[in-house]
Amino acid sequence: MKPRMHFDNIAWEESERITDNWVEWLLADEVTLRAIGHLILKHRSGVPEELGDPKAGYFNISFRMKYVDGGSAIIRFPKPGATMFPEEKIRNEVAAIRYIQENTSIPMPFILHRGTAEESPPGMGPFIIMEYIDHETNMSRALNMPGLGIEDRPRLDPNVDAGKLEILYGQFADILLQLNKLSLPRIGSLEQVDDFTYDVARRPLSIHMNELVRLGTLPRSSLPNGTFGSASSYFDALAELHIEHLTHQRNDAIDSATDCRRKYVARQLFRKLSSDRRLTAPTRHPDSTSFRLWCDDLRPSNVLLNADLQIVGVIDWEFTYAAPAEFSSAPPWWLLLEQPEYWPDGIEEWTKVYDHRLETFLKVLTKREETLIESGRLSEEQRLSEHMRESWRSGDFWVSYAARKNFAFDAIFWQKLDERFFGPAGIPEESWEDRIGLLNGKQKQDMESFVERKLEEMKSRVLAWEPDEESEPRVHI
Template identity: 35%
Template sequence: MSEQEPPLDAKRVDLRSREYGMFTDEEVDKLQDKIAFDSVNEKLQDPQVRAEIVRLVKKYHGGKGGTWHTARRGSYNGVFVVKFDEPGSYGMMRIPLPRYSLALREEKLRAEVAIMRYVEANTTIPVSHVYHMGMAEQNPTGLGPFIIMDYFPDTINLSDLLKDPAVPYDHDTLHLDMPEENLENLYRQMANIVLQLDQFSMPESGSLCHSDGEYTVSSRMLPQTLIDVITCGGCPESVLGPPNRVLNTSHEVYQYYADLHMAQFIFQRNDAVESEDDARDKYMARHLFRRAAYMNLLPFPSYTGRRDHITPTPETFKLICDDLTPSNVLVDPKTGDVVAVVDWEFAWFGPRSMASDPPWWLLLQKPQYWREDIPGGLEDWAARYPKYLDIFLRALEKEEQKLSAGPSTGVPSLGADLEGHEVPEPGPVAEWLDKLRIQDENVAFKCPKEPPLSARMRRNWEDGSFWINYATRRSYGFDPVYWKYIDERLFGQNPNGGYERRAGSMTTEARELMEMVVMDKMEEMNGERKVVEWFTDEARAHLARVLGYGQL
């Protein structure tokens, strides 16, 4: 089959745009909201349920008095706040909203509590203390699995200090005119947090578990993408692998993600494609990305042959926090102290390359959503990012110098001297610094010496690993990033972008499979907008006819 490019002036009848990826399925989203919020709101109308929440929070928190204060909700969790008699003392019950199965909610909650307790015990990062965790059968309110924690009412998010006040709240964007000195001071707090978390490693990739006083990775990874394909795309949980599956190599992790991207495309019925050409583009991007994953080319074709990327055998994995952003860092508006880092639900141990990526949130807005109302927003994000990466890395380098010089006193306050390099007097935290330099006793091998985190972050940006890792981990940002920053890097020139040039390298069987999927997507696009309920065997067979092989 010919690989000849179509004429540059060829007009396309079908609509397609690679500026955006798949949109979330509105029908799934509406149904999820109704199930999650209506059921919880109905229960909260009952005074006896609210009284039971107060009783449970008081029982485990230990505060005096205790009255119902408020209920709040986010995308995935509900929070029910109790006010105690002591001034400024609050506790809360936090539940995962019923947007997916009870079994998955309990699995995710156990993993989140394990990582919170692990971070609290081994770092100076302030974490909301977990007083109690209970499964659904232990919650007399009928609200499902729950955590009892502290609540911090008189705080602001660190993102509030970083964002442009002229931009609407739901489109947080960095204040680009902020003086660099001020910005570096704000970045410095996040730099300290990510540096402390970089000390952790585990011998498998997955979620942390806590049993009999030991922390191990013995359950599957639960990244944000896995939850998003369920709650935003309607992907059935039954095809996403068993809960006890841990992975032993980075290659397996990239392969799992590649299969997950294809599963999302196969199962999302609504708002997935705009035309036949658009469907071919989206299929081809996932097909090629999956091919690269199974050829062990990710995150970079020469990755495994470069000395600075060599990993030990057996491999070790770093802590990855998908939702660690300034929006989840609570700050005292009067002192500038970090009060608590919250929302650890998407924390898992994964490939060292992913953990070495510089933060996407330096501009607050995700790359694919940057100036989404105009063409070229992604390129504008990429052009602006290096300036802010340099500022962040300066802050990170200063925190690295402090850590290498001796014990740390914790996350710095906004009022701390940014330029000073004096090392505080040794205190209780010195013990954990020593422990972090040594692997846990049940790990029989040592982590290799590696470049500082700041150097690894700079390298990942410069060699393009950042974009491959970003596309790997972001289901709804995959397509524009793939076509702009990954396709030619992996598979050579493709001046016009899109599937046409790449289709020439497909076998006849692969091309027929693509056309089968494209026809499926067109029938869905032109058919009734609805949410499809899948039986387990039916769902697995539907995915298997496309994947043929894989981990899901």
Template identity: 30%
Template sequence: MKTEFDKIAEEAGNAELEAWAAKVKAANEEIVAFVGQKLRTNVPGEFVRYLQGSYNVNLVIRFGEEDIVIVRFPKRGITAARFLEEKVKNEVRFLEYLAEKTAIPVPKIRDWGMTKDSPSQLGPYIIMDYIEGSELETILRQLQDDNNEAEVDLVYEQIADYMLQVSRLHFSAIGPINKDTSGAWTVTDRPLTTNMNNLASVVTNYPVDQFPKAAFTSAQAFLHYRADENLVHLQVQRNLAHSAQDAEKCFIARHRFKQLIERFYSPSEADNGPFIPYCHDFRPKNMLARYEEGSLKIVAVLDFEYVNTMPAQFAYDPPWWLAMVSPGLMLEKFAMEDFEELYVPRLEQFLRAMAKAEAKKNASHGREAFSLTSRMRDSWTSKRFWFNYGIRKGWSVDVVYWSALHEPGDEKLSGDLEKEMSLIAEKKMEQLAAYEAECDARGIAQSG
């Protein structure tokens, strides 16, 4: 089954983005001067090029031969307006935290600020060092195509080491990392997630007042919130289901996900922490690499927006990107067996790399009882990998349930839920008819 964004909300966001992008282009000279002022340099600045991301636009600016920086703005219309400044502040603090507490190569932040301080009020910004390198995903695909498994191993070992470092960072609440007045790193604010941003920007009339107001101190409470967020999503997105049968399948999947919480997260299992930073986009697409002294080295890890401390088990999952495809998108088109055929050999290769990274850490710091390798393997074999993936991604929760977690007989619901499902299916078809009529009136093309 396939779910999609609300095309009406998406079109509105694209129109806002287009108008904002024109404003950025018109302000190029002002932006260059602004960055030079923030860097306190007398060397004239030169705009080099744009680097486009999914949620941000980056301007590369050169000052003389040596100093090259990026100024990064979140894209209007893609990032919900209510989250712009919260998103940037959270990312800045996490980059600063990683630079202080780990050896993960992240760009140095030179300056940052809010919309009121930005050129032409373009939005909150981050100025950071530009790092020369090639996108690791492109390199990794070529290595795999060439069957250069030794260098794939080298890439995996570096990423495994980074994941191992992150797995040791423990907090007592779920949310973004910040610094308190004493300079200590802590978590007190609500988690801001990619899913929240998407609900606020590409679902018409999602009740944003129901988003969290504070950090969570219980894994169970957070997961129940996420399950409820998915149920509200089903209620309000008018084109989430394209038939009554689709609506019923979404209803079953989202209720079953809520019921699966205690199977994968028993109340006695680290419910009050530790909580560990988790970045869904921690993947080769957001890493830069280059050859140094004949060896392929990752030189930058980028894009830490929407990072929060999360239930520790998220950090104990094997990487979802190992097959170089999105699991949710693949399951929409193919069978689980097709995904596993691609994923499992790479999983075994990555677990060998993780075991090697752990052996190095143990040799230098003394042996620990904790094994990330064994936890990752257990996550895969227990299907917790799939539960965690689905609970994070509201547009994939349905296909993940039916492809990976459904067992025969699970589709049977209690009498009260059966009645509610019938009403929801009827409501979804009424919503869909109204949505399609509005799309036609606006001349917006739809996909079924």
């Protein structure tokens, strides 16, 4: 069985081609580079000293302008080909950063200006200009296994000093506790109404929705188009997205009829679990009208440290939205730096190593909670440690993970969810056959025609992609 669902390789190549061509044009166009420098100076006063070379991340490219006064400003543009919703992504991120700055003490970049494509040099798209946060390293580098290069996936150093780990875990715990105190009335992205007012008015644009369009060739029309009033309705939407993903990914979605049936069965059963309200945890989260701010990309690589390993900034708040409490009540996946579906020795081995590190994290989290409660800055009801411990013990951690992570869904469902919800059924590679009986008559009938269509698609490789951003509706559901 595949450890995860593959990306559509044709779409991936097209995505990279667009990005690479754009970056090549940018670096060769001195007029645009000068215009970028002038744009920064328009919104950050001072005597400029140097505009540095661009730094590329996964979704963005940024330029740093240094000033004679010792300060710096960053201008950041979403990369075409990588970011499917650049205007929406930037608008959501700016609102999230300002909201978090006003309601927490988490160190964040100060936003000098958010600009639309119309304000930008031709071909550059929307942008954010921020004060640069001076730092020595980031938390991922501080915890990464020695010997791994920048091209390697990160992995927690198995010999990391225990004291160092507790210091860094503890600081991250503070961030999570502060975010968890921010209660919002609906599931969705924030919109800044005026200088002091924010509203959950737009759909919860997630990193996974971006990747579904980019690497899963999902039509934009299949994505959620509004906010959600309950955790169960959002889980319903995520379950539907899994089905839509398998339906629409044109290439590399399956490798055989058996693989297709296995994936079809998993998604139908996951949707059934959601419709039967078995994916949410109402006994632990009875306040269904209160949701927590969640960032899909909040991880150690986006946490900046000084030379003393103290946090000086947390960056990249794109894909931040109010989400079900089940998300923030699960322990963070990033304790090992690497995601379970990419762990070299498999998900079960990841689970064993993670279980050990989780005890360290929960220990320092509990200490932080006690300190904050004693000082009156946290209430007993705002503790996270017991929720996280129970989420891991019960397996709810894997429910939320599978709901969010489309390309990891199959491995997580068969290894972590199937037996929990439907009882023993043999090894994961074959248990899907025993689960066909749980489908209704129409689902069984539709499965064979679905398999036939997907097998027909395997006979040719076609690019099926929507690269251009469209305006998103604001319909509330």
